[in-house]
Amino acid sequence: MNEKEANIDLLFRNGLKDFEVIPPPGVWDGIHSAIKIKSRQFIYLRTAAVITVLLALSFLTYRWSRQISVVQPASEISLNVPDYSPVFSKQGNRQQITAEKKSAPVKNNPGILAETFPTTDNAMEGEVSASTDQILKIQETKDLNLTKNDFIRRPKPFPVITPERNSYNSKYSELQYLPENIAVKPQKRWSIAAMASPTYYSNFNTGNDAFSKQLSSAEQPLMSYSGGLAFSYKISKRFSIQSGLYYSSLGQKVDGITSFDGFQKYETSKGGPNFEVLTTNGTIYTSNPNVFLASVGSDRVVTTYTKDVFDPKKASLQPISNSLDQNFSYLELPLIVRYKIVDKAIGINLIGGVSYNFLVNNSVYTTSEDGTRYSIGKTDGLNPLTLSSSLGMGMEYNFTGKLSLNLEPTFRYYLNPFSSTSGSYIHPYSFGIFSGISYKF
Amino acid sequence: MSDTKKIIKGCLAGNRRDQELLYRRHAAKLYAVCLQYSGNDEEARDILQEGFIKIFENLGHYKHEGSFEGWMRRITVNTALEKFRSRHNLYRVDDIDTIKEPDAEPDNHDYAGLEANDLLTIIRELPSKYRMVFNLYALEGYSHKEISKMVNISEGTSKSNLSRARVILQRRVGSYTGIKKKVVNE
DSSP states (O other): OHHHHHHHHHHHHHHHTTOOOOOOTTHHHHHHHHHHHHHHHHHHHHHHHHHHHHHHHHHHHHHHHHHHHHHHHHHHHHHHOOSEEEEEEEETTEEEEEEEETTSOOTTOTTOEEEEOOSSOSSOOSSOOBOHHHHHHHHHHTTOOOOGGGBSOOOOOBOOOOTTOOSHHHHHHHGGGSOGGGOOOOOOOEEEEEEEEEEEEEEEEOOOOHHHHHHHHTEEEOOEEEEEEEEEEEOSSSEEEEEEEEEEEEEEEEEEEEEEEOOTTTOOOOSSOSEEEEETTEEEEEOOTTEEEEESSSOOEEESOOTTTOOTTTTTOEEEEEEEEEEEEEEEEEEEEEEEEEOSSEEEEEEEEEEEEEEEEEEEEEEOTTOOEEEEEEETTOOSEEEEEEEEEEEEEESSSSEEEEEEEEEEEESSOSOOOTTOOEEEEEEEEEEEEEEEO | OOHHHHHHHHHHTTOHHHHHHHHHHHHHHHHHHHHHHOSSHHHHHHHHHHHHHHHHHTGGGOOSOSOHHHHHHHHHHHHHHHHHHHHSTTSOOOGGGGSOOOOOOOOOOOOTTOOHHHHHHHHHHSOHHHHHHHIIIIISOOOHHHHHHHHTOOHHHHHHHHHHHHHHHHHHHHHHHHHHHHHHHO
16 A cells, blocks of 8 residues: 555656746746845945944044044153253362263262252153253253353253252243254144046956856946045054045946937837846846847847847938947945155155945946937946955145145955856956045144 | 856845846746645745745855755745645644545556646645645655644644545546546547
């Protein structure tokens, strides 16, 4: 019985194995619209996460840099602490100022009336130091009858040395004796810059698919441009971080596609795209019913209106052009680190960082000889968010204390592909020489 | 990188062309599975659609171990199972345990000439409870213990349903081959 029952199992198992039934039309549309909504939700979430992380990083960096700026003056004082502390000694009627090692117990040395000056001042931890000339002046006010000839050794500049300083005012009054070149100026840490550049755009095709290579052979980069506002914050003498908002437009020309005007009265597929054009950046789906497309020397145009079905010349359609222009625009949110190699009137910076690029415009068009632009449709499958890395060398000419001219040759490489058609993964890159003006505050 | 891997990578990157390619390659086979598990075309269509949405959502979890087609089939069968459970979640179908199993007729039929289309028609005529157990046991290879958990019935009910399904199928196959032979002879 079991064996016989198993026979019926085998009959169905073997009979239905590899059986196929074509599903009804419309199922794919339902699936695609459902996954598109879900992926869009995911993109919004991811974008929100990226913005949150960037804001958090900016805030932390700001806090960190604030802490550095508070701690910095004390460290400057410690750097200015001289190895030697001056010792005033009286020998008979003459006074001598000698420099002794701080560790030397001068005060306790009998026979020498010594006065050791503190190297730091707890009451006032300012960036104050004085040269020997100031010591002389101070001592003259104390009626010590010192002359320059009384010096045995001239120590290097060291912090202000007045033992009788008891209040801030008295200390402050002594600051007038400080040389001008050590006066503390407030540092301008922030700067805002407006930059723009024409960019050369091209791409690396990492796929090994022969068809994708054939596609890319008929595609030429279009002249692109990029520009925007950048804010930077100086976190140390050499390092600064930069963010901002840039707009960039790039694209490519797809040759070998003939376009004709006046197709609307012949087209029968109401609503859907009449033509699909395969490109390395994704498939273009047409949305303009008035435009007819045909490929020349390739099969990159997919349509039901093949040559045997419709001939544009017989229908006397008006030729427009022999190529299509694909254009993509991005809003870019960069996070750049700058390292100042040369800090002179003409400064040189090394620039590196990443940028999150949000797709804001995706258009395909063709332009007739008289300059009329015909919108064709959109490129499908473009990644709405891409990540690019950039590396550059910045030259900065400070023509006033606050304003400077900038010139920054920058190479940018897109880490994730614009789109990933099967068999080809296109990683675009661009090179531009950004120029602009920056203002420090 | 294999073609399937490239397509999966493209799907994960949100590429519509790869998503459509994946669907076109496997939809027909999976739709046949959906038809085996459903009594009507509308239900089969729903299973296919929901199954594919789950496939796309879970593509990132596919480890490229074992057959990709088998992985997709399991998702489709699970989707059919969920639909079945949602229809039969009001009660546990253990009452069938008490029904005496019918005697199976000797399996002396000549099954020659039956095509996959005929088999599909026969299997879809089964009552849904019998069809589900028969499919899971005979076509997918699950044990009665596993089926009892999947369908929320006892092991005894699973065995009983399988037995009933086989009897019905044997009769239907017999009558089908008889009709076919008659048609051919005429």
